[in-house]
Amino acid sequence: MATSSQNPLLAGRAPASALRSGAEYLKSLRDGRRVYLDGELVKDVTEHPALREAARSIARLYDIAAAPENREVMTFTSPKTGAPVHRGYQIPKTHADLKARRLFSEKWAEATFGLMGRTPDHVAGFFCGYATKPSLFAAGGKQFGENVVRLYEEARDNHLYMSYAIVPPQIDRSKPAHKQTDPTLHAGVVKERDDGIVISGAQQLATGGIYSDWLHLSCIQPLQPGDENYANGLVVPINAPGLKLYPRRAFARADMNSVDYPLSSRFDETDSYVIFDNVFVPWENVYCYRNIDLCRNQWHLTPAHAYGNLQAQVRYGAKLRFMIGLAKRMNENTGHDNNPPVQMAMGELAALVSIVESMAIAQEVVATTDADGVLWPSRTTLYAVMAMQSEFNGRMLEIIRELSGSAMITLPSSAGDFDNPEMAHDLEKYMCSASSDAKTRMAIMRLLWDFIGSEFGSRHQQYEKFYGGGTYVVKQSINRLYDYKRATALVDAALALPPVGAKH
Numbered sequence: 057m058a059t060s061s062q063n064p065l066l067a068g069r070a071p072a073s074a075l076r077s078g079a080e081y082l083k084s085l086r087d088g089r090r091v092y093l094d095g096e097l098v099k100d101v102t103e104h105p106a107l108r109e110a111a112r113s114i115a116r117l118y119d120i121a122a123a124p125e126n127r128e129v130m131t132f133t134s135p136k137t138g139a140p141v142h143r144g145y146q147i148p149k150t151h152a153d154l155k156a157r158r159l160f161s162e163k164w165a166e167a168t169f170g171l172m173g174r175t176p177d178h179v180a181g182f183f184c185g186y187a188t189k190p191s192l193f194a195a196g197g198k199q200f201g202e203n204v205v206r207l208y209e210e211a212r213d214n215h216l217y218m219s220y221a222i223v224p225p226q227i228d229r230s231k232p233a234h235k236q237t238d239p240t241l242h243a244g245v246v247k248e249r250d251d252g253i254v255i256s257g258a259q260q261l262a263t264g265g266i267y268s269d270w271l272h273l274s275c276i277q278p279l280q281p282g283d284e285n286y287a288n289g290l291v292v293p294i295n296a297p298g299l300k301l302y303p304r305r306a307f308a309r310a311d312m313n314s315v316d317y318p319l320s321s322r323f324d325e326t327d328s329y330v331i332f333d334n335v336f337v338p339w340e341n342v343y344c345y346r347n348i349d350l351c352r353n354q355w356h357l358t359p360a361h362a363y364g365n366l367q368a369q370v371r372y373g374a375k376l377r378f379m380i381g382l383a384k385r386m387n388e389n390t391g392h393d394n395n396p397p398v399q400m401a402m403g404e405l406a407a408l409v410s411i412v413e414s415m416a417i418a419q420e421v422v423a424t425t426d427a428d429g430v431l432w433p434s435r436t437t438l439y440a441v442m443a444m445q446s447e448f449n450g451r452m453l454e455i456i457r458e459l460s461g462s463a464m465i466t467l468p469s470s471a472g473d474f475d476n477p478e479m480a481h482d483l484e485k486y487m488c489s490a491s492s493d494a495k496t497r498m499a500i501m502r503l504l505w506d507f508i509g510s511e512f513g514s515r516h517q518q519y520e521k522f523y524g525g526g527t528y529v530v531k532q533s534i535n536r537l538y539d540y541k542r543a544t545a546l547v548d549a550a551l552a553l554p555p556v557g558a559k560h
């Protein structure tokens with residue numbers, strides 16, 4: 057059985073003999089974490105009007121995973137404790153394992169309509185990947201190999217939610233970390249002690265950070281000689297002294313209701329700028345220290361990036377299914393559903409959605425086993441779809457806007473309009489549709505507007521562009537991995553064809 061006693065990261069946490077319930081998760085968020093919003097230190101993220109509903113949405117995911125009827129699809133047996141743990145922490149050895157990871161993530165993603173990107177299974181995937189290669193980390197010091205496995209096991213066996221901040225702040229991208237105007241602008245080591253290290257500086261952009269248990273700090277951007285202080289891999293509890301989270305403007309506002317903003321009010325996972333103000337990290341929680349090569353290699357010589365981003369693609373597929381479902385309902389409402397040009401446009405949308413859905417499965421099918429018996433999803437497939445996602449996503453939203461005309465705009469000003477008898481009479485008569493009464497039509501169009509047009513929807517478009525890094529980086533990744541040998545062999549074969557036809 058995992059216990060909470062050995063590691064300060066787990067302080068106060070009950071032994072994980074059972075799966076974590078939503079209520080236990082919510083309770084654990086009241087731990088003195090320092091979240092700053094709208095000029096104030098938030099006392100309790102589970103009670104704050106702008107933050108509480110997203111916390112509840114995540115709590116529901118814990119309940120889904122803990123439900124006895126979901127035991128097989130959502131859990132596997134911890135090799136260490138013998139207790140059921142989330143499949144998001146399962147290291148795949150077979151194609152069936154990889155499929156099981158997908159079904160776990162799909163279940164969670166559909167429960168949030170794909171609108172929460174960094175649910176606990178995202179960074180769990182990264183730690184699964186790191187833990188498959190302890191020897192890689194041990195090359196930086198034996199204890200680091202042991203630490204990365206232990207951190208993975210503790211997170212797994214305690215059903216933890218990790219978020220991550222692995223991109224340096226966009227303060228001045230023209231200079232490396234150590235040449236910024238102040239060497240403590242980017243999060244890095246400022247002091248080494250016998251028992252650990254002290255981190256100061258900022259890092260962007262921990263989506264879901266305010267709702268997580270641990271924050272994973274590392275750096276995925278290329279570092280240069282001189283940047284050693286920033287080349288680390290570690291975790292800290294979110295309530296660590298000195299750790300501060302600055303979420304962007306919240307989209308769920310106190311004056312909002314779920315009729316007018318059905319998605320913003322429930323699924324705003326938040327994106328936080330993270331500030332380390334002399335945060336002490338004991339050595340046990342560090343797995344990479346001042347090591348530029350190791351910091352880079354963790355992303356590419358382990359399956360971490362592939363596992364984490366496969367979850368992201370499964371989540372994206374669920375979101376697109378929801379999106380095309382909304383578009384279909386919209387067309388039924390406007391009476392355009394059987395209009396041939398509209399059907400053509402929907403065909404293009406369906407084609408793009410199907411590509412994303414199928415590419416997640418293709419990553420499983422083309423998965424390969426490495427020398428350690430660990431299955432890697434196909435990274436060529438992953439980066440192919442990620443590289444095009446930025447373009448596809450914009451195209452899909454544009455198709456829906458094109459099909460919508462004024463459908464998302466000609467709506468009552470708020471749910472309150474139906475409370476006024478005179479207005480309700482007018483609305484019910486004149487704002488109905490081909491397929492729905494006025495209230496149902498409004499509910500569908502509000503969902504669509506919140507998905508596409510609201511501040512929440514707009515942030516989502518930015519998220520789909522950048523959650524996996526800039527497109528130019530992803531395109532470089534697939535260019536590096538694509539099987540050009542096989543492609544150019546075809547060219548060589550064509551060049552070697554025996555001549556035919558007239559001599560020249």
Ligand SMILES: Cc1cc2nc3c(=O)[nH]c(=O)nc-3n(C[C@H](O)[C@H](O)[C@H](O)COP(=O)(O)OP(=O)(O)OC[C@H]3O[C@@H](n4cnc5c(N)ncnc54)[C@H](O)[C@@H]3O)c2cc1C
Binds near residue numbers: 263515
């Ligand atoms: C909604 C959202 C959620 C996020 N969540 C997380 C998270 O949970 N954890 C996390 O660690 N990070 C997260 N990120 C951060 C994300 O990883 C970064 O935004 C991403 O890596 C891009 O870095 P940047 O924003 O600093 O852009 P920059 O690196 O400054 O690049 C901006 C743009 O400049 C151009 N550009 C820059 N350099 C080049 C180049 N060499 N070649 C060509 N063009 C170039 C490109 O157009 C590029 O898109 C999130 C970002 C967003 C928007």
